[in-house]
Amino acid sequence: MKLTLHIWRQKSAKEKGAMATYQVDHISPDMSFLEMLDTLNEQLILNSEEPVAFDHDCREGICGACALTVNGVPHGPEAQTTICQLHMRKFNDGDALYVEPWRARAFPVVKDLVVDRSAFDRIMAAGGFVSAHTGGVPDANAILIGKDAADKAMDYAACIGCGACVAACKNSSAMLFVGAKISQYAHLPQGQPERKRRALAMVAKMDEEGFGACTNLYECEAVCPKGISVAGIALMNRDFLRAKLTYVETKTGGA
Amino acid sequence: MSLNANIPSGPLTQKWEKHRFEMKLINPANKRKYSVIVVGTGLAGASAAASLAELGYKVDAFCYQDSPRRAHSIAAQGGINAAKNYPNDGDSVYRLFYDTIKGGDYRAREGNVYRLAEVSNEIIDQCVAQGVPFAREYGGYLDNRSFGGAQVSRTFYARGQTGQQLLLGAYSAMMRQVGLGAVNLHARTELMDIVIVDGHARGIVTRNLCTGAVETWAADAVILATGGYANVFFLSTNAIACNVTASYRAYKKGAMFANPCYTQIHPTCIPVTGDHQSKLTLMSESLRNDGRIWVPKAVGDKRAPGDIPEADRDYYLERMYPSFGNLSPRDISSRAAKRVCDEGRGVGASGYGVYLDFADSIHRLGRGTIEERYGNLFEMYERITGENPYTVPMRIYPAAHYTMGGLWVDYNLMSTIPGLHVLGEANFSDHGANRLGASALMQGLADGYFVIPYTIANYFATAKTAKVTTDHPEFRKAEAEVRARMQTLLALNGKKTVAQIHRELGDVMWEFSGMGRNDAGLRKALERVPVLRDEFWNNAKVVGQGEEMNIALERAGRVADFLEFAEVMLHDALDRKESCGGHFREEYQSEDGEAKRDDENYAYVAAWEYAGVGVKPVLHKEELEFENVKLQTRSYK
Amino acid sequence: MASIVSYLKSSILSKVVMAATGVVLVAFLSGHMLGNTQMYLGQDKMNHYAETLQSLGVALWLIRGFIFLSVVLHIVTSINLKIINMRARPVAYVQKNWVKATIFSRTMLWTGVMIGLFVTYHIMHFTLGTTNPGSFHLTDAAGRHDVYTVVLLGYQNVAISAVYIAAMILLGFHLAHAISSAFQTLGVNHPKYTGIIETGSALVSLVIVCGFISVPLGVLLGFIKPVAVLAAGGM
Structure with missing residues (x-):
């Protein structure tokens, strides 16, 4: 050829x-x-x-x-x-x-064709985790997770962080990436304690990094090499809104 | 130099517990006074960086990728072993220990392997707590499968992306520490050398891959978690940029390299299609659970697979190893494939391929079940080959996949250079001469989450080294050497690209030091590698500048180290006059072609000490003592 | 004030405002469209409907104020989002192709602008009578404002009808993406219901647009007749 x-x-x-x-x-x-x-x-x-x-x-x-x-x-x-x-x-x-x-x-x-995607890492550092430090966790089977929930979480966890969603989006929005991480944890019991904090922190960081806003063209879903669903964006919107309306950070001094 | 593995005395089952008690601790308030450099952010590196930062140490983490999440651990497909015995099928810590020792062909340390089996259960707990979405049953319990020839179901998995999910777990734990300011992350930063001050590893020299800036970093300890060296074969299942540089630089500075000839060839990869090929793609071993491997019985049978009747097919693994059949261990399956192809019975255009046929399983279980189990793998195969594996059998062939050899470390995962710790695939410790499927992830995470956080404290508490800064003359000297070497590389203006020379090196290594090795071939390779190295320094071409992103320069530096390292590997292979695990010396085999170990003379770890470029390194032996396991001929018949 | 507009700094809150005001506007459009179809019922019904609306007094102004606020928020937020989104991609692709995004979804801002211009004209035409002072103040036999005839006279002008029909088609383009999009933004996306939502949204847009378009078309095609003709006993 x-x-x-x-x-x-x-x-x-x-x-x-x-x-x-x-x-x-x-x-x-x-x-x-x-x-x-x-x-x-x-x-x-x-x-x-x-x-x-x-x-x-x-x-x-x-x-x-x-x-x-x-x-x-x-x-x-x-x-x-x-x-x-x-x-x-x-x-x-x-x-x-x-x-x-x-x-x-x-x-x-x-x-040339190399771009700096460290903004994704910074979004992850802002809240893309479960705060579980090494050691002292319960037996793996002590946390029951139904197959359906585990599969759903895995669908979102399959994200490879390539950034094609941002590249395809008319607005260079990172919402599919952020939505996928938020949705993975939202479907798991381990993700519940920090659910609101996570949504607020990750979305705030995403905005700060200069990504655009989603206008629901779903071009991201179409080019995603792992077929991540835009339902993750809806879930993120929901979680963010709920957190924005209800979350109050407790500020108590320790001793 | 004598090698002291520092394995605790006492009964096997109590060694680790006893050692943990005997090791010195660092007071919580004092931990922040200690700094650690972690090079590599795969399973071992990321888990170590996260765990050490959680404890309070100051951590600097480095990776050459643009994001730590892309380390090659991410490509592991099949799963991770643990001795949970959830399926109630007879597994135990001792059985996992035993299987790993046996699978490694009795060339691993009992103490290390037992510890690995012990902490395997904690790894699963840790990963679940992090939100790793392991496969589950409807009732909510974790699902297990049998993997890579194990007779119990002890493998935990997340679809065909277990490595990815475990790495993202470790990565997210590390990123949490980055967010908290406890880990300083340096992505797109490649290690160029290690700095030794007063005999202790005290820092590194790096090159920023975006700006080309050469920088130095000082710390109280250095951890290398830089992976394996399978790219010495040019074609392997490793990522393109995986390299031996960090390990090799440490070796040149005095760390010993152990068992470099122990390389694992994975039996189920997509065959090579031509000279353009840049890497080989692994098809998960789990495919062997339902696929049947065969070649035509007759030499030179070029009929389409569908036209070859059952009577003319040779299901050679089922024939030769009736009890394990298609699930025989990796080294055995790989060699069997090579043997039938060398006989002229291989399939595909190159003749280097065997069929992995799902027709029987599709007939028995229905296409839907097969699709559910392997759908994504089948799609991947079709994307790469353009053939539909539901209707035409897959073609597979072995490829270099993993390296059991690595920098020598003691029980504390410390190399022969005090303060230089080595984790994961980069060390040699746990897999002996052959690694079992789903054990690499286990070892990487065991080292990072559950071993180094304990042993490094003991090092700090006992070494009591003085603080150094990057102003120390040793740092300046190392930096100057790195700059000089870069200039030499940039001045290369010959007629061959670095990739061409790397490919030629790979051809030599694969032919003479791949699946089968013999005295004459290894000697020939030992003649050819120095010639290639000379050609590199005289006739390679590197373009561009040092003070910018320069992919040609990056590659040249890595290949230059492979060209020196290859000789160490060949010397080791030549020196080990026995066959064991991934090291198959054709002179040492039984009548029916099985590996023949020589426990009398070779039950030792071969640790090589650098003696100069092109000079045979000095061999040091660490005798392996087996107090609990009886050495037997590995049989899968 | 600062805290009220601070939502503009958040991508998701801005989207939520777009969706929420959009829902208000779709509700208004549905009501408006149903009101318009009173034209089919003749002069008496239409003028009675118009008079009833006028008689709401303060309530009418509250409703108008609410709708006006929604429109303003919808426009201000969209402009702000457009600025954020344009900034997010300073260098354009030399070549860009779309895999899934529809022409409707990619042109929301432009259909929005056209609709905005049209609405301005529409208010000047039928609410204020600025464009047609001669015929705007007609009254019917009962002394009510003869909205029926004012509308009829307007639509008998082919050019004016064409503008209305074209504007409604653009509105259709806008709604084709807007309605289901609002569900997504407000967090409603479920495998069981997404299909229904998408079909339902398309249907609602189609009904709204057809309802609106049917009135000028009805006038032009003679289904809606002048009062004089009706009085003369024709049909």
Whole structure:
């Protein structure tokens, strides 16, 4: 296969970027999309040009590192597939492909196709946990969780934190990501004690990081490689509103 | 140097408890005066960082990924073992201990393994408390399955994403500490070297992968939780950037490397399709519960699988190992696959593949049940290969997956460099010559949650080292070395890319030091690796600058270390004149092709001491003592 | 005041305000639409209905005030959200494709703006009579404000009818996304009911839009006739 690639090149966060055009040849349909980019990079290095920087690691669809928009769709055209698992047999000889980074103020470009997604980590640090310190916890079977609740929690826990939801959203909103974490814990008994605090803290941090607001286009759900449901956003809205209306932080001094 | 494993005396079942009592403690108010560097944020690193910060230590955590949540523990699919005996099927701490020792082909320490089995139960409790959504039964109790050849159901799982869920649990615990200011997180920061002051590990040199800035960090102890080195084979199931650099740098600074030749080859990976291949994808071992493995009986039978009648098929695992069949342990299944392919009976375009066939299970249980159990795996297979495994049998082939070898540590998980602790896959301690399925997650979390928080206090309380800062000359020296090395790498302007050389190294290692090894092959590899290394330093090409994100430079640094480390691995493989677990020396096998151990001469841990680049390292032996388990020939027939 | 508008800083609270005011406006639209269909019942019924509304006095002004407040909040919040959302993506994609988002959901702001402009005109036309001072103050035989004829005269003008119909189609676009979206924002999303909510929302939008459009269409097609024709005994 022969392809024309239009790729976003940006030297650093401070400099302006632009699209650059490259030709690649002898692309096997059995290659993954990233292996196709590897081929381009090998070519560039041998020509003494800088290779295209892009994030990737596990290349089996679970680490969430890879983050490319292909022809205007995060992770490319195949549903529920990360770009590392997308194979070139999904494209045709002679195709022209536009490859761009995730675009959001909260995900500034580091270089080329690499963006900084540490905003997600900061949201997690604000409340994406159950406060259980190591040791002193009850036996695992002491907490009964029905299969349905466990499965629901797992549906949301499957999020890989890739940020495709933000990239696809018209408003660069992170609500699917935040909604998924809040919903995972909301479906589990372990998540109940901190439920209100968590919703308030995570949403506040999300707003502070400069993500947009959801306008219910559900584009996030459509591009999510793990098929996370927007029902998680509704649950987050509900929990946040309830917490906003009812939660009062207790401020008692210890002795 | 003598190796003292510091295994507590006394009966096996009381060693850990006794040791915990005998170890010194640090007063709660004094804990904040101690700082710890944790490198790597996988299961071992994240759980250690979280637990140590909870105790009050000052923690700096480093990872090369853009987020600690992406460490490669996340890719573990199958599950995590624990001796809970919830299914009432005869499991116990002792049985998990025994199975692990036996599975490791009697090349692991009894004391370490027993402790691992003991704390396995606490791990499950901890993870559940964190909100890890393990699979449950309708009544709300935890579900267990049998995994990787175990005859009891002791594996806890979260769909096919157990590693992900456990890592997110540890990550969230760590992020809570980040939010509280107890852990300073440094993502996209790669370790370049370790700093030793007065014989103790006191800090690290790092490179910021975004800005290229070289920085130094001082602390009272350093923990490496930097994973394994399977990428020495170039193609493996590891993530692309997994590397040996941290372990190798420690080795060069005096830490011993133990059993580097013990590498695990996983039997169920998707076969290689061509030279473009950048990594191999694992298909969960759980598939072997319902899939039947076969190849054609006749050499060169190129018929489509559906056209080959039952009579012409060889279900070789069921034939050779009737009691374990398709569930035989990983090393045994892998070698059997290699054997049938070497005979010319392999399937697929390359001839290096065997069928994993679900037709019988679909017929027996219905497609719905199979879909429920393995639906996501089948989809993944179809995405990668373009073939539908419901109608055409899967093709699988073994691939490098895990490395049992690693930096030598004592019972306290401390290396031969005082203050340098090593956790998880990066150390060598618990799996012997072969790791059982679903035991890697267990070990990573055991080390991080339940071992290091105790043993590090003892180190602080006994070592009593003076405070150092990064102004110390040793730091300046290490930093200067790192900068010089970067400049040397950046000056490389030859005709080959680093990836090409890495691929060639991988080919050599896979051919001569992969599933089967022999004297002649290992000697040949020992000739070829230095040649490749010379080619790297003379003919590789690295572009770009040091003071920016530079993916070519990052890779060059990692491959340069693999090119030196590979020799250590080969020396170890050559030196160990026996077959055990993942180390199969073709000269040492029984008539029917099974591994033949030599307990008389090789029941030891081989710990290698650095002696210079291209110089054979110095071997130190830690004799393994088996007081509780009788050494037997591992049989799965 | 500062604390009242502080909700604008929160993405979810802003969305909730959009949804809640949206619910008020949909309720108003439903009532308005049902009122309009009185036109089919003739001059007497229509003018009686109009007079009854007028006679509410203070209550009418309270209702109007409430609706006006909702409109203002709806607009102010949407502008604020738009600013937040535009800021969230400073560099646009060179190429952007949509997988699931509909044209309706992506154009809410623009259909909203058009509806806003239309409403201004509509108030000047039928509430204040600014655009049609000549015919606005007609009275019927009973001395009531002859709303029936005012509306009829308006819609007999093809251009005016076209504006009304076009505006209602835009309103339909807006509602097509708005109603089910409000449920989601207010936290109602359940596998058992989401399908019903979506179908129901589409149906409600369709009924509202068709109800509104039917009046100008009815006039143009002659189903709703001038008083003179009715008096002459035709039909």
